[in-house]
Amino acid sequence: METTTIIYSQALMLLAGAVVAAPLFKRLGLGTILGYLAAGILIGPVAQQITEGEEILHVSELGVVFLLFIIGLELKPSRLWQMRRDIFGLGTAQVVITGAVLSFLIAFSGLLEGAGSIVAGFGLALSSTAFAMQILEENNDTNTRYGQRAFSILLLQDLAIVPLLAIIPLMAAQAPEDTTTPLEDFAIAIAAVAALFAAGRYLLNPLFQVIARTGARDVMIAAALLVVMGAATMMQLAGLSMAMGAFLAGVLLAESSYRHELEADIEPFRGILQALFFMAVGLSLELQVVAENLLSIIIAVPVLMLVKSLVLYGLCRATGSRHNDAVRIGLLLPQGGEFGFVLFTAAAAAGVFSQATSSLLVAIVTLSMALTPVAAMLSRRLMHKQDELAEEIEEDFEGAGAGADVLMIGFSRFAQIASQILLAGGRDVTIIDHSAARVRQAATFGFRIYFGDGTRLDVLRAAGIEKAKIVAVCTQKKEATDKIIDLVHAEYPNARIFARSYDRLHTLELRARGVDYELRETFESGLLFGRKTLEALGVNGDEAIGIMDDIRRRDEARLVLQEAEGITAGRDMLHSRPVRPEPLVKPKREVTQPDDALADLADETLEKAE
Numbered sequence: 001m002e003t004t005t006i007i008y009s010q011a012l013m014l015l016a017g018a019v020v021a022a023p024l025f026k027r028l029g030l031g032t033i034l035g036y037l038a039a040g041i042l043i044g045p046v047a048q049q050i051t052e053g054e055e056i057l058h059v060s061e062l063g064v065v066f067l068l069f070i071i072g073l074e075l076k077p078s079r080l081w082q083m084r085r086d087i088f089g090l091g092t093a094q095v096v097i098t099g100a101v102l103s104f105l106i107a108f109s110g111l112l113e114g115a116g117s118i119v120a121g122f123g124l125a126l127s128s129t130a131f132a133m134q135i136l137e138e139n140n141d142t143n144t145r146y147g148q149r150a151f152s153i154l155l156l157q158d159l160a161i162v163p164l165l166a167i168i169p170l171m172a173a174q175a176p177e178d179t180t181t182p183l184e185d186f187a188i189a190i191a192a193v194a195a196l197f198a199a200g201r202y203l204l205n206p207l208f209q210v211i212a213r214t215g216a217r218d219v220m221i222a223a224a225l226l227v228v229m230g231a232a233t234m235m236q237l238a239g240l241s242m243a244m245g246a247f248l249a250g251v252l253l254a255e256s257s258y259r260h261e262l263e264a265d266i267e268p269f270r271g272i273l274q275a276l277f278f279m280a281v282g283l284s285l286e287l288q289v290v291a292e293n294l295l296s297i298i299i300a301v302p303v304l305m306l307v308k309s310l311v312l313y314g315l316c317r318a319t320g321s322r323h324n325d326a327v328r329i330g331l332l333l334p335q336g337g338e339f340g341f342v343l344f345t346a347a348a349a350a351g352v353f354s355q356a357t358s359s360l361l362v363a364i365v366t367l368s369m370a371l372t373p374v375a376a377m378l379s380r381r382l383m384h385k386q387d388e389l390a391e392e393i394e395e396d397f398e399g400a401g402a403g404a405d406v407l408m409i410g411f412s413r414f415a416q417i418a419s420q421i422l423l424a425g426g427r428d429v430t431i432i433d434h435s436a437a438r439v440r441q442a443a444t445f446g447f448r449i450y451f452g453d454g455t456r457l458d459v460l461r462a463a464g465i466e467k468a469k470i471v472a473v474c475t476q477k478k479e480a481t482d483k484i485i486d487l488v489h490a491e492y493p494n495a496r497i498f499a500r501s502y503d504r505l506h507t508l509e510l511r512a513r514g515v516d517y518e519l520r521e522t523f524e525s526g527l528l529f530g531r532k533t534l535e536a537l538g539v540n541g542d543e544a545i546g547i548m549d550d551i552r553r554r555d556e557a558r559l560v561l562q563e564a565e566g567i568t569a570g571r572d573m574l575h576s577r578p579v580r581p582e583p584l585v586k587p588k589r590e591v592t593q594p595d596d597a598l599a600d601l602a603d604e605t606l607e608k609a610e
Contacts, residue, residue, distance in 0.1 A: 010050050017043050018275050033134050034373050036275050037366075040282020056280040062229075063273030064130050064338055065246045066266055068158065069228045071133065071151070072250020073259050083152050090149065090319050091156025098311045099125040105303065111296075115171035116353040120361055122164055123343040124304055126157045127333040129243075130274055131372050135332060141440070146325035149316065150332055158243055161339045168343075168350050185239055192238030196231055196245065200252025208261075224265040227253075243339075277338070285366050289359040296360070301367050305334035305375065324383040331379040335372045336365030404428035407468035409454035409484055411438055411447075414500050414521050415474035419447070432463050455483045457491060470496045470516075478502040485513055508562055527551060 017039030025035030043049050050056070103121025106112050112120055132154055133142070141147040204227060211223050228246050235245025253259055290297060309330040316326035341362055348358035406422055408415055411433040422429050431449040433439055442449045452459040454475065465471060471488055475481045481499060488495050498517045501507040510518040527548050534544040561569040 013043055013049055014039075014056075014276065014279055017279060022275070032138070032275075033131055033278055034370060036278035037282045037370050040279035041285055042282075043279070044283035045285055045287040050283055056276065056283060063270060063275070063277040065232050065242050066228060066270035067130060067133060067274055068243045069231075069246040069250040070263055070266060070270060072247040072252075073254055073263050083148065086149050086152035086319075087156050090315060091153045093315050094153050094312060095122070095125050095157060095160050097315070098308055101307055101311065102304070105307070112353055112357065116347070116357070119164070119168065119171065119343065119347045119352050120357075122160075123340040123347075123361065124336050124365070125308070126160065126337040126339050126343075127154060127308070128335050128337040128369055128372070129154045129158060130277060130338055131335060131369055132332050134274070135373065135376050139440075141328075144440075146321065146328045149321065149325065150329045153312075153329070153333060155247075157337065158247070158339065161343065164343055165346060168346050168352060171347075171350075171352050189238045192234055193248065196234060196248055197252065200249065204253060220261065221265045224262050225269065227262075228266060281338075281341075281366055281369065285363060286359050289356070290363050290367075293360050293363075297364055297367060300364050301371065304336065304364065305368055305371065308334040309375075327379050327382045328376075331375040331382075332372075334375055335368040336361075340365045404430040404464060404468060406430070406470045406472050407460070407463055407465050408432070408472040408474055409460075410473065410475035410480075410500070411435075411442055411449060412474060412476050415472070416442075418472065418474065430463055430468070432459065455480060455487065457487060460488070460491075465492065465495070468495075470498055473497060473499040475500070478506050481506075482509070482513070485510070485515060489514070504559075504562075505567065507559065508567070511559075511563060523555070 018036060021035035021039035022032040023035075025038065026032050099118075099122035101121075102124050103117045106120050107114075107117040111117070132150060136142045136147050136150065142151075207223065208220070211220050227249055231245040231249035232242035233245070235248070236242045253262060312333055313326045313330035316329050317323070321329070344358045344361045347353060348355045405427040406429045408419060408429055408431045411419075411431050415431070419429055419431065431442070431447060432452040432454055433442070433449060434451070434453050439449055439451045450463060452463060454460065454473075465488070471492075473481050473484050473488075475484065481502070485497055485499060488497060497515045499510050499515045499519075501510055501518045501520045503520060507518055507520055530551075531544045531548040534547065535541055539547075558569070
C-alpha cells in the first residue's frame with residue numbers, strides 16, 4: 001500500500017507540474033517544452049520530491065515512440081521516396097560531418113580520447129526529434145519546406161542510432177560475450193523489417209476491419225496501442241530501435257483507410273507520454289555534476305549548438321535551401337537528442353567511458369534542449385525579409401479532390417470576408433493560396449486551405465476545379481487574376497467565374513473576358529462607409545440608404561456606357577459636388593439634371609443594355 005501511495009503521489013505531482021508549467025511558459029512565449037523541463041527540474045533535483053528520474057525516463061520514452069508512429073502515419077511511402085535525397089543525402093552528411101567535427105573538438109580539448117571521443121561526438125551530433133517536432137507542430141510548420149527538410153534530417157538521425165549502438169561493443173574495453181556474428185545480427189534485423197512489412201500489408205488492415213465491424217471503440221484503441229508497441233518491440237528484439245519500429249508501422253498504415261482513426265486513438269497517449277518524457281529529462285538532471293563541471297558545461301553547450309547550427313546552415317545552403325530556411329533548420333536542431341541519452345548510457349555500461357562522463361554529457365544535452373526554444377526564437381531575427389516573402393511550403397491537396405461548391409483562389413482580406421458568407425450558408429469552400437504564411441495562419445482557424453499556385457493547371461485540377469460549381473478568383477494582383485481567368489476559360493469554358501476586380505479599368509477588362517460576376521475590392525465598403533458618415537452627420541437613415549442605392553445604380557449605368565464608348569463615357573453622371581444642401585461657394589456650372597432624372601437615366605441605360 002505504501003508503494004502504491006508513493007506512485008499515486010508522484011503521478012499527482014507530475015500532472016500538477018505539467019498543468020501549471022506548460023500554460024505558464026506558453027503564455028510567456030517560451031513554449032511548453034521548456035515548461036515541462038522546468039517542472040521536472042523543480043520537482044526532482046531542486047525539491048527532491050521524485051528521485052527516480054531515470055526510471056521515469058525509460059517509461060516516458062514511449063512518448064517518442066508514439067510520436068514517430070504518428071509521423072509515419074503522415075508519410076505515405078510514395079512521399080517518403082520523394083524525400084530520399086534529403087533523408088539519405090542531407091541527413092547522412094549532417095551526421096557524418098557534425099560527428100567528425102565534435103569528435104575532434106572533444107579529443108582536442110582532452111575531455112575524452114580515442115573511442116570515447118568518437119561515441120561522444122556522434123552522440124552529440126544527434127538532435128531531439130521530440131523537441132524539434134513539438135516546435136514545428138506548435139508553429140504549424142510541419143508541412144513547410146524547411147519543416148520537411150528538418151524532419152528528413154531527424155529521421156536519418158533516428159536511423160543512425162542503430163549503427164552507433166552496434167559499434168559500441170567493438171570499442172568497449174572488454175568486448176561482451178556475443179553468441180551471434182555481425183552477419184547473423186544483420187540478417188535478423190533484415191528479417192524483422194521484412195516481417196513487419198508483411199504484417200502491415202496483409203494483416204493489419206483485415207484486423208482493423210474485423211474490429212471496426214464490432215463497433216467497440218475501446219477495442220480499437222487497444223488494437224492501435226498493440227500495433228505500435230508490437231512493432232516497436234519487434235524492432236528492439238531484432239537489435240534495432242523501438243522508435244524505428246513504430247515509425248515503420250506508421251508508414252505501412254499511411255495508406256490505410258483507418259489512418260485518421262489510429263491517429264486520433266494514439267494522440268492522447270502520445271501527448272501525455274511526451275510531456276512526461278520532457279519532465280523526466282528534468283528529473284534526471286544531476287545538479288551536482290552540473291555544479292562540479294559548471295565551467296566546462298558553460299563552454300561546451302554554446303560550442304555544441306554553434307557547431308551544429310553552422311554545419312546545418314552550410315549543408316542546407318549547399319543543397320538549395322534559401323537563407324531563411326537554412327537559418328530556421330540550423331537553429332531548430334542545434335541541441336543534443338534523446339537518443340544521445342541511450343547511446344551514452346550504453347557506452348558507460350560497456351566501459352567506453354566512465355559514468356561521470358556519461359552524466360556530464362547528459363547534462364550538456366539537457367541544457368542544450370532547454371536552450372532550443374530560445375534558439376528557435378532567435379532565428380526570426382536572422383532571417384531576410386525578401387526570402388520570407390518568397391517562402392513556399394509543400395503542395396499537398398489530399399482531401400481536395402472530392403470537390404466543393406466553391407473553389408476560391410487567393411485568400412486575402414477580401415476572400416476571407418466572402419468565405420464567411422459562403423460557410424455560414426452551409427456551402428463547402430476549398431481555398432488555395434500561394435502565401436505560406438497566410439496558409440499557416442488560416443489553417444490555425446480551421447479553414448480548408450491548401451498551398452498552391454492558382455496559375456498552374458495541375459494545381460487547379462488537384463484542388464478539385466472539375467467538380468466546383470463556381471470558381472472564385474480573389475487574388476490580389478491584377479496580372480495573376482487575368483492569367484487564372486484566361487487559363488480557366490481555355491481549359492474549362494463552362495466554368496462559372498466570380499472575380500475580385502482591382503479597380504474600374506480592371507472591371508471593364510474582366511467583363512470583356514466574360515466573367516459571370518465581378519466586384520471591385522473597395523466598392524461596397526466605400527458605399528457603406530459613405531452612408532454611415534451621412535447618417536452620423538444627421539441625414540435620415542432611409543434617405544442615406546436611398547442615396548447609396550442611387551450611387552450604386554449610377555455606377556452600373558456608367559460601366560455599361562464605358563463598355564460601349566470607353567472609359568470617359570458617363571462623366572456627367574458623377575456627383576462631383578454636393579447637391580443638397582447648397583454649397584457655401586456657388587458652383588461655376590449649374591447641375592443640368594436633378595437626382596431623380598439621373599436615376600431615371602441610369603435605369604434607361606440598364607434597360608437598353610439588357
